[in-house]
Amino acid sequence: MGRKRIKLCSTRRYPQFQRFFDNVSKCNKFSGISHEQANSWYPCPPLKVVNPISEMKKQIEQLVVTALQQLAAQDMIPSDSLTAAKIERARDSKHGDFATNAALVLAKPAGKNPRELAQAIIDALPASELVEKCDIAGPGFINFKLSSTAYQSLIPTIISQADRYGRSELGAGKKVQVEYVSANPTGPLHVGHGRGAAYGSVVADLLEAVGYQVHREYYVNDAGRQMDILATSVWLRYLELCDESLTFPANGYKGDYVWDIAATLHRDHAEDYKVAAETLFEGVPADEPDGGDKEAHIDGLIQQAKKLLGDNRYRFVFELGLNTILDDIRDDLSLFGVNYEEWYSERSLMESGAVNQVIERLRGSGHLYEKGGALWFRSTDFGDEKDRVVVRDNGQTTYFASDIAYHLDKLQRGFERVIDVWGADHHGYVPRVKAALQALGEDADKLDVLLVQFAILYRGGEKVQMSTRSGEFVTLRELRKEVGADAARFFYVMRKCEQHMDFDLDLAKSQSNDNPVYYVQYAHARICSVLQQAAEQQITIASDASAIDYACLVESQEEALLTNLAKYPEALELSALNEEPHQLTHYLRELATDFHTYYNAHKFLVEDTKLRDARLQLILATRQVIRNGLGLLGVSAPEKM
RNA sequence: GCCCUCGUAGCUCAGCAGGAUAGAGCAAUCGCCUCCUAAGCGAUAGGUCACAGGUUCGACUCCUGUCGAGGGCGCCA
Numbered sequence: 001m002g003r004k005r006i007k008l009c010s011t012r013r014y015p016q017f018q019r020f021f022d023n024v025s026k027c028n029k030f031s032g033i034s035h036e037q038a039n040s041w042y043p044c045p046p047l048k049v050v051n052p053i054s055e056m057k058k059q060i061e062q063l064v065v066t067a068l069q070q071l072a073a074q075d076m077i078p079s080d081s082l083t084a085a086k087i088e089r090a091r092d093s094k095h096g097d098f099a100t101n102a103a104l105v106l107a108k109p110a111g112k113n114p115r116e117l118a119q120a121i122i123d124a125l126p127a128s129e130l131v132e133k134c135d136i137a138g139p140g141f142i143n144f145k146l147s148s149t150a151y152q153s154l155i156p157t158i159i160s161q162a163d164r165y166g167r168s169e170l171g172a173g174k175k176v177q178v179e180y181v182s183a184n185p186t187g188p189l190h191v192g193h194g195r196g197a198a199y200g201s202v203v204a205d206l207l208e209a210v211g212y213q214v215h216r217e218y219y220v221n222d223a224g225r226q227m228d229i230l231a232t233s234v235w236l237r238y239l240e241l242c243d244e245s246l247t248f249p250a251n252g253y254k255g256d257y258v259w260d261i262a263a264t265l266h267r268d269h270a271e272d273y274k275v276a277a278e279t280l281f282e283g284v285p286a287d288e289p290d291g292g293d294k295e296a297h298i299d300g301l302i303q304q305a306k307k308l309l310g311d312n313r314y315r316f317v318f319e320l321g322l323n324t325i326l327d328d329i330r331d332d333l334s335l336f337g338v339n340y341e342e343w344y345s346e347r348s349l350m351e352s353g354a355v356n357q358v359i360e361r362l363r364g365s366g367h368l369y370e371k372g373g374a375l376w377f378r379s380t381d382f383g384d385e386k387d388r389v390v391v392r393d394n395g396q397t398t399y400f401a402s403d404i405a406y407h408l409d410k411l412q413r414g415f416e417r418v419i420d421v422w423g424a425d426h427h428g429y430v431p432r433v434k435a436a437l438q439a440l441g442e443d444a445d446k447l448d449v450l451l452v453q454f455a456i457l458y459r460g461g462e463k464v465q466m467s468t469r470s471g472e473f474v475t476l477r478e479l480r481k482e483v484g485a486d487a488a489r490f491f492y493v494m495r496k497c498e499q500h501m502d503f504d505l506d507l508a509k510s511q512s513n514d515n516p517v518y519y520v521q522y523a524h525a526r527i528c529s530v531l532q533q534a535a536e537q538q539i540t541i542a543s544d545a546s547a548i549d550y551a552c553l554v555e556s557q558e559e560a561l562l563t564n565l566a567k568y569p570e571a572l573e574l575s576a577l578n579e580e581p582h583q584l585t586h587y588l589r590e591l592a593t594d595f596h597t598y599y600n601a602h603k604f605l606v607e608d609t610k611l612r613d614a615r616l617q618l619i620l621a622t623r624q625v626i627r628n629g630l631g632l633l634g635v636s637a638p639e640k641m
Numbered sequence: 642g643c644c645c646u647c648g649u650a651g652c653u654c655a656g657c658a659g660g661a662u663a664g665a666g667c668a669a670u671c672g673c674c675u676c677c678u679a680a681g682c683g684a685u686a687g688g689u690c691a692c693a694g695g696u697u698c699g700a701c702u703c704c705u706g707u708c709g710a711g712g713g714c715g716c717c718a
Contacts (some may be wrong), residue, residue: 138661
C-alpha cells in the first residue's frame, strides 16, 4: 500500500482527484504550445480568496508560453512537441523566485544546446513589470526574480484576509468523510491512539481549509466479542468487590479502570448482581495458566455471565462498561482538541439490519459461498490474497461484515471521498474492504485508507511495551497532562504518517527547549510582546495596511520573511492535498526562524515612523500566518510565554 | 514463505512531479543580552543519500535485485 504523493498538477496516480481538480491539474503544465491550448492554459476557477503570489506565478507562466509560441512560429522549436516544461519555485532563494526548465526539456526536440535555447526564450519574453530580472543558470534553467513591490503588496493582503489567508476553494465544497481513532471502547485511549487522533483531526481541518465540506466520524465498535469480554471483566471485578474469591481470566481486561467501573456498580447496586463464585466456573473450559485455552475460557465465562445474570442485568453491566469508557474517550479527545460530527455505532448497523442486508446483497450477486459451516466472501475475485469470512459457523457475523455495511453506508450517504485513518497493523485489511465495495458495485477508489505507523515509546532510553489487555500502557490522558496538548499534537504530526516514530517520553515530558512547538509559539509571543511595547510607548499602529509605503523594507531578512509569507497558501495546499500535516509544521518552523533572525538583526520600534509603520505591518502579517498555521494544527498561539 | 512500510550527518527527521553545490533541529566547537522576552541569533564542523544494477541529457527521487529494521498475513477485533 504505497502512499504516493499527490502533486497539485498530477492526477495520474490518484484518479479520484481527477474529479475534484480537473481544472487545477491543467494549471502549471505546458501541455503544448498551440493557441487553443495556450488560451485554455489556466482555466482555474476564480478563488474566493485570491493568493497574490500564485497569480504572479500564472502571469509568469503566461510570459513563458508567449515566448515559446513565438519560437515555435520561428521554427526554433517543434510546435508539436509535448513537453514537461514547468514553472516552479526556485529551490534556493539565491536563484530568484521562480524557475523554468523549459530550455532543458525542449533542447532535445529542438536539437539545440539548452543554454542557447534558454537565451532565445529570454529574448522572446515579453516585458513585464512583475519581473525584476531573469537569467540563465546551471545547465539551462531560467530564473525569474520578482520585483520587490510585488512581494510588498502581500502585506496588506494578508492583514485584510486575516484568518482566511491561505485558505482556498480547491475542494469546491465536495463532501469528504474522515474517520479516525475509532478505538474499541474497551479501555482508555493510549498514546498509540494519540497519533491517529492528532493526525486525523489535522488532516480533516486541512481539507476543510482548502474548501472541502468535512464530516468527522468515530466508528464505535460497541458490538462484538471484545465488548463482551469487557462486560464480563467488569462483572468479575464486581464479584471480587462482593468478597467473592475467584481467579481472574488471563484474557480479561485487567486495567484499573475496570475496577473503577466495577466499584460504581457495587456502590450503586450493592449486591444485586452477585452470584456465588463456585457456580460461575461450572462447565467453563480451563484457562491458559491451568493448561487450557484462554480464548475458550473467556468465551465460556461470557456465556456464564449472560446465563447467570439474565438478559436485562447482563445488558446493564455491558452498557455501564461501554458508556463509562465511551464518555471517558469522548472527554479525553475533546481535551486533546479532537472533535467529531458523529459517533457512529456498529450496533446500530446490526440492529437496523444493515449488516444482514449487505450480506444478502452479496449472496444474491453470487459473491458468497459456504465452507465449513461458515459463509465466505470471495474477495480474491477482486485482488485480495484470500477469501474472508463474513458469518462464522456459530452464526455470528464478523467484524468485517459490519465494516462492509459501514463503508457501504458511508458511500450511500453521498460522500465523494471517504478517508479512513487506521493503524498500520490494519494494512492487510484494506484490500478486503475495497473488494467488498467493488462487489457491491461501488467505486472503491473513493475510499482512501491512510495508515499511521505506531509511535514507539521510549522511557529511560528503553522501549515501553504496551498491551491494553494487561493494563500496561501510557494513556493519552497521562501524556496530555504531562506534556500538554499543544506539544503532544505538534510532536505527533511532525512526521509523515507512514514513518515509524520514536516518541521519547522523557524528552516530551521535560519542558525542554528541544520541543519545536515552543519555538514557533515563541515567535508569536514575541510579536505580541513587541506590539504591547508599542502600545506602552503610545505608538499607534496604522489601521489601514494598504496605506503604508513598504518600499523601505529592503533588508535581506525582510525579503526572506516576505517570501516565506507568500509561500503559506502553497504550503497549506500541499499539506492538505497530500494529507501531510508535517509539511505545515516544517513550514511554520521555517517561518519562525525567519522571524527570529529578523528580530535579532533589526529593531522594529525605531524612530523613523515610516520605517516603523512598515515593519510593524510586516510582523503583524507574520503573526497572522503563524496564528493561522498553528490554528490548523490545533495548537494554541500564546500571547505571552 | 508471501505482502506492506522504512533505510539520507553522531541522534531525530525534511527533501516539494527526476533538475542546479542533498537541507533543518538536537548534540559538538566558537561568538552575540546597558538594546522590542537569550524559550532567541550568527559562525564552524559533520554525508559514498543501505548496497548493486537498470531507465536518460540528468536519479536521494522511477524500475529490478540484495542486505537490514518494523508491521501484517486466524471462522481476532
